[in-house]
Amino acid sequence: MGRAWPVRPNPTRIVWVGAARSPQEVGIGTGFWGTLWRKISGDEQEVIGRPYGVHADCRKRILVVDTLKKGVHLFDREEKLYYFIGAGTFSHPIGVTEDDHNVAYVTDSASGTVFRFNLGDRNPVPFIQGLQRPTGIVYSPSNQLLYVTDTLAAQVVAYNREGKEVFRFGRPGSGRGEFNLPTDLAVDIQGRIYVTDPLNARIEIFTAKGAYLKEFGSAGDTPGYFGKAKGVAVNSEGHIYVCDAQYDRVQVFNYDGKLLLTFGSTGSGMGEFWMPAGIAIDKDDNIYVADTFNNRIQLLGYVWLD
16 A cells, blocks of 8 residues: 555645666556566666656656766666666766757766767767756756756856757855755746755746746755755646755645645655655656665656546
């Protein structure tokens, strides 16, 4: 029996579906995980080491950045295939995203490089170089721009699909539009950009052109506050999901920063986390969380209310 949030008598909105860290774990969840893992041969490379960035696309593929094994796990649910990408290529991969032309992009914070590869040939090559420490990355279909967080520069840089810089925004500080070592990124269906500003304990929101819109969050250990905000994602209803690695939970807010729901706790069981980092939401509002030090990905479903 899986877990669900919030607790009764409130109506269920989030349900735990499954978790996976290795091909041997075939009994977790329903057909989604079982079908996937049965098709994997069991090579040691296929065991998730330390997941961080995660991306789920409309073709039922899941990309998971493994900072320990320095590569990307690609789980293709539609074709029932698995690939490990980038062995010997990356120094310290962090984030991953995908454009609408079947091309994936991976940030490598140690080399200051963004790599890209076609999901057909899966051969990563340097695409953008010269950044100080690229971490978060997201592609916006609304304007076909790639946004990359340059953490040490306290900026977000926007590039076109040819790798040419279009504009950048942000500077060091704690004021509006300023950052203190920004990391993860998300984009909503309207093209707005969400930036995790962890040392300022907040999420900042910008227009697609980098103009400051608003922010929410402050430091604290109770729900609605942040200890160490990491991954951020936005679902089709505009709900903002934020991983808090310090308190092992995911918090859900509306656009005005009102806390709607929190789920997760410290541990290694169903819906429990040990430093959750990356988070992704697919077109059906399924939620994928990189449970970093439990060495696994957890899948949770979203329940629509009539």
